[in-house]
Amino acid sequence: MNTLIYVSCLGFFCMIAEILNQRKLIIPVLVLALAVIFGLNLSDWNHGQTYFNNMVQVDNFSVAFSGLAIFITLLLFILASEFYAASDTHISDYSAIIIFILCGALMMFNFNNLAMLFIGIETLSISLYVMAGSRRFEVKSNEAGFKYFLMGSFMSGFLLFGIALIYGASGTFYLDKIYQYTQTNSAILPVTFHVGAVLIVFAMLFKTSSAPFHFWAPDVYEGSPTLITAMMSTLVKVAAFAAFYRLISHTFLYVFPSVETVIAISAVLTVSIGNFIALNQTNFKRLLAYSGISHAGYLLLAIISLRGNTESSLLYYAVGYSVSTLAAFSVAMLVFKAAGNENIDALNGLGKKNPLMAATLTMAMLSLAGIPPFAGFFGKYYIFSEAMKNGYFYLVLVAIINSIIGVFYYFKPILAMYGQPANEIEVKTNYANNLVLWVCLALSLALGLFPDLIVGLL
Amino acid sequence: MGSEIIFYLLSALSIFSALVVVFSKNPIYSVLSLIVCFFSIAGHYVMLNAQFLAIVHIIVYAGAIMVLLLFTVMLLNLNKESEPHKSNLIKVAAIVTGGLLMLTLLASLRTSQLPVYVSPTDLGLGTVQTVGKSLFTDYLLPFEISSILFISAMIGAVVLAKKER
Numbered sequence: 123m124n125t126l127i128y129v130s131c132l133g134f135f136c137m138i139a140e141i142l143n144q145r146k147l148i149i150p151v152l153v154l155a156l157a158v159i160f161g162l163n164l165s166d167w168n169h170g171q172t173y174f175n176n177m178v179q180v181d182n183f184s185v186a187f188s189g190l191a192i193f194i195t196l197l198l199f200i201l202a203s204e205f206y207a208a209s210d211t212h213i214s215d216y217s218a219i220i221i222f223i224l225c226g227a228l229m230m231f232n233f234n235n236l237a238m239l240f241i242g243i244e245t246l247s248i249s250l251y252v253m254a255g256s257r258r259f260e261v262k263s264n265e266a267g268f269k270y271f272l273m274g275s276f277m278s279g280f281l282l283f284g285i286a287l288i289y290g291a292s293g294t295f296y297l298d299k300i301y302q303y304t305q306t307n308s309a310i311l312p313v314t315f316h317v318g319a320v321l322i323v324f325a326m327l328f329k330t331s332s333a334p335f336h337f338w339a340p341d342v343y344e345g346s347p348t349l350i351t352a353m354m355s356t357l358v359k360v361a362a363f364a365a366f367y368r369l370i371s372h373t374f375l376y377v378f379p380s381v382e383t384v385i386a387i388s389a390v391l392t393v394s395i396g397n398f399i400a401l402n403q404t405n406f407k408r409l410l411a412y413s414g415i416s417h418a419g420y421l422l423l424a425i426i427s428l429r430g431n432t433e434s435s436l437l438y439y440a441v442g443y444s445v446s447t448l449a450a451f452s453v454a455m456l457v458f459k460a461a462g463n464e465n466i467d468a469l470n471g472l473g474k475k476n477p478l479m480a481a482t483l484t485m486a487m488l489s490l491a492g493i494p495p496f497a498g499f500f501g502k503y504y505i506f507s508e509a510m511k512n513g514y515f516y517l518v519l520v521a522i523i524n525s526i527i528g529v530f531y532y533f534k535p536i537l538a539m540y541g542q543p544a545n546e547i548e549v550k551t552n553y554a555n556n557l558v559l560w561v562c563l564a565l566s567l568a569l570g571l572f573p574d575l576i577v578g579l580l
Numbered sequence: 581m582g583s584e585i586i587f588y589l590l591s592a593l594s595i596f597s598a599l600v601v602v603f604s605k606n607p608i609y610s611v612l613s614l615i616v617c618f619f620s621i622a623g624h625y626v627m628l629n630a631q632f633l634a635i636v637h638i639i640v641y642a643g644a645i646m647v648l649l650l651f652t653v654m655l656l657n658l659n660k661e662s663e664p665h666k667s668n669l670i671k672v673a674a675i676v677t678g679g680l681l682m683l684t685l686l687a688s689l690r691t692s693q694l695p696v697y698v699s700p701t702d703l704g705l706g707t708v709q710t711v712g713k714s715l716f717t718d719y720l721l722p723f724e725i726s727s728i729l730f731i732s733a734m735i736g737a738v739v740l741a742k743k744e745r
Contacts, residue, residue, distance in 0.1 A: 130728055137735075174721035215739045222732040229725065237722045245729045252736030267740075313692075 123173040123180055125163045125188055126228045132156070133221040140214035148217050149203045156196040163188050176296055177235050182580055184232035186437050187364045191227045194357045194444055195220065197558050198349060201452055204554045205349045216256065223249045223353065227361035231368075236285045236295040239365060243281065243329065246361060247274045250354065254346040266345025273328070273338045281325035287318030297373045304376035311377065319377045322369065323384055329362040332418045333391035343411035348458065351407055352451035355414045356444040363421050367436055371428055378428070385426050389517060392419030393524040400531045406454055407464050409531060410447065413490055416528060417443055420521055424505045427512040433580040435504035441576060442497030442569055446489040449562035452555055453483045461547045469535050471544025476551065480539045482559040489566050491532035492525050497569035504577065583627060590627070594620035607653045611646065618642045630706035 132155055139148050163185060170181035198220065206213050222245060229242030251274060255267020289295060291314045292303040304311060328335040343351045374381055396416030403409040421443075424436045454464070456479070461468035473480040489496035502525060509518050569575060597620065600613040618641045625634035704710050715723050 126725075133728070133731075175718050177719075177721040212739060215735050218735055219732055219739070222728055222735075225728050235722070237719065238725075241722050241725055241729060245725075245732060248729065248736065249732045252732075252739055256739055258740060 123166075123178050123232070125159060125166070125192070126178075126225060126232075128155075128159050128162065129192075129221060129228060130225050132159075133218045133225065136214045136218035136221060145211075145213055148214055149199055152217060152221070153196060153199050153203075156192055156199065160189060160192045160196065163192060172234060176298070177238055178232050179234035179297075180232050183364075183368070183433055186579060187231045187360065187440070188228050190360060190437070190441055190444065191224060191231070191357055194353075194360070194448065195224045197448055197561065198353055198357075200554050200558050201352070201455065202349055204552045205347075205455060212256075216253070219249045219253055220353065223253070223357065227357055230361045230365035233365070233368070234297050236288070236297070236300075239369070240278075240281065240285060242365070243325075244278060246358065247278065247329075250274075250350070250358065253350045253353075254342055256350070257347055260345075262345035263347065264345075266342045269338055269345075270342045277325045277328040277335070280321050280328075284318045284321030284323075284325065287314045287321065291315035291318065297369075300373050301375065304373075308376045316377055316380045319374050319381055320384055323381050326362060326366040326369065327385075327388055330359060330366060330418045330421070331415055332388045332422060333395045333415065334388070336392065336395065336415050336418075339415055340408045340411040343414070344405060344407045344464070348407070348451060348455045351410075352448060352455075355410060355447050355451070359414065359418065359421075360440045360444060363418075363425070363436065363440065367425055367433070370425055371432075375428070382426055385422055386514070386517060389419050389422035389426070390520050392416065392422060393521050394419075397524045397527045397531075401527070403531070404466055405464050406458070406466050406469070406535065409466070409534070410450060410454075413528070413532070414447070416524065417490070419524070420502060420505055423509045423514065423517060423521060427505075427508040427514065429512050431577075431580075432508050434577050435501070435508050437580060438497075438569070438573065438576045439501035439505055442489060442501040442566065445562050445565045445569070446486040446496070446498060449482045449486040449559060449566070450490070452558045452562070453479045453486075456549050456551065456555055457547070460549045466535055466538050467542075468545070468547060469538045470542035471539070472549070473540040474544055476549055478556065478559060479549070479551070482563050483539065484536050485563055485566055487532040487536055489570070491529045493529070495567070495570040497566045497573075500570060500573045500577075504573075586623075587627060590620045590623045594624070608650075611649050611653060614649070615642050615646050618646070628706070629703070632706065632708045632711045 132152060135151065135155075136148055139145065139151075166180050166185045167182060170179070170185075172179045199217070202217070202220075206216065210216075226242050226244070226246030226249065229238055229245065233239045233242060251267055251271040254270050255263055257263035285295070288300065291312050292300045294300055294303065304315070324335065331339040343354060346354065370378070370381070393416050396412050396414075396419055400409055400412035400416065403412060421436070421439060424432055424439065457468055457472065458464045469483070472483070485496060489498035492498045492502040494500075506518050506521065509521075594617050597613040597617040601610045601617065604610045604613065618637065622634040622637045622642075625631075625637060
């Protein structure tokens with residue numbers, strides 16, 4: 123809870139710094155402050171309690187995910203120090219909005235009331251619509267912002283309607299009270315409750331870019347500034363999945379059969395569509411968008427395997443996925459800025475020109491493809507074994523076949539980097555970017571070699 | 581008896597004005613009759629003892645959103661009947677989908693048990709006092725946290741609309 127307050131104060135700091143004309147201070151202070159808040163957040167570990175009349179419930183699950191979100195934002199700000207030119211007058215606005223996106227994500231990790239969930243999702247999304255369209259002289263960025271805004275506000279309507287129906291049936295917004303209501307009335311739950319639950323599931327599937335609600339993802343990812351695309355595919359996805367899991371495991375346990383079918387169908391569609399369409403992408407950002415869609419499908423398997431140690435495997439997968447995706451985007455940021463386009467060809471011969479970048483991108487691709495010893499392999503392994511324990515044999519089979527297909531397109535950038543003759547694009551490196559690359563490389567290897575670091579946590 | 585007459589009057593007014601919104605050729609008339617529609621719905625809220633909701637409805641919809649719509653109509657110069665003619669295929673598709681929606685709604689209405697009218701036990705329900713009390717006690721955190729939502733929307737407006745030097 124205190125984490126949320128500290129982080130929102132940071133957002134106001136950005137605006138005050140603009141008034142005092144101290145733009146240069148913003149990013150260093152934000153990075154330091156986020157590191158401190160990361161530590162403060164951990165002090166809530168094992169001290170879970172509820173705040174503000176049960177509006178917020180802090181538990182180890184929310185502390186772990188908040189830590190991950192703060193860490194991702196920290197890395198993004200390190201990247202932002204080079205991504206936005208020092209002369210950019212909008213830097214304070216951008217940093218404030220990114221901080222508010224983090225606030226929305228934090229609300230989505232520890233809500234105990236559907237009103238909090240709604241405000242969290244809206245804070246996250248409305249800030250994201252703006253950031254997606256923030257390159258306002260580029261047509262693609264305009265398209266991304268507008269498309270995301272239209273679709274997203276439509277889906278917010280679904281979410282709100284679902285919440286209203288659930289309130290109509292149970293008479294409360296509190297997750298624990300809704301759970302009690304379903305427990306006592308499990309035999310005679312009214313139809314409205316089921317419909318409400320399914321509508322909320324639709325909205326969450328949209329936010330996690332799962333099929334058949336995935337159509338916005340490739341266009342929005344392609345059009346947004348690369349830093350924001352990196353944020354969408356890591357922080358936002360993690361936040362949406364954590365909120366989804368919290369909702370399903372805390373509240374919808376007794377309507378699980380009716381949402382289970384929806385999620386299972388969506389999981390099969392998501393992994394298949396994501397992997398198959400990614401096969402013939404030439405734009406690197408679109409490739410990563412479809413890869414993100416397919417990973418949403420694997421994560422959906424974690425959402426429906428409720429028995430067992432699912433929370434840890436969800437966390438482990440989220441960490442592994444975020445680290446690899448961030449690494450891929452931090453390479454992409456520099457290469458595509460130098461090349462002026464976002465095609466995979468721009469990576470040609472990077473292995474000779476810049477071994478560190480090439481090695482990190484290779485690690486990221488192998489980890490996303492699920493090849494040991496990187497974190498992605500164990501993430502998939504844990505999720506699949508949890509799903510098997512819960513009896514989803516066919517779902518796991520589809521997911522495994524699809525992850526084999528995925529290997530093909532993850533090798534495209536690797537082949538371009540090492541197999542093709544070098545092109546004449548000059549990639550300028552900088553300390554900030556190298557730091558992020560090293561951190562991601564080290565984390566992905568460490569998590570792959572010692573999965574117990576995270577798996578035993580929750 | 582008196583309230584029943586008001587109810588039917590308001591209902592007739594809101595349905596009539598909603599029909600004008602759809603059928604009027606001139607967009608300005610559509611927008612204006614939408615205002616009438618919003619006001620008559622606000623009247624319904626008042627009759628249901630939800631004064632706060634009624635006022636918010638008028639301020640937000642009839643005030644802010646209508647101004648936005650009127651601006652859009654005038655800025656885009658839509659107040660001519662220059663709208664392109666829709667093809668027959670689109671008309672058929674629209675009728676079929678609309679009819680399907682009506683069928684679904686009618687079917688669900690038929691099977692659902694409509695609640696019998698009970699007079700509210702608490703006469704203060706829905707008044708400004710009770711809404712305010714629950715906003716500042718139970719719902720204090722969401723209420724305060726919406727400020728983050730609004731400030732990020734405001735910064736967003738600045739980011740998207742500010743003139744470059």
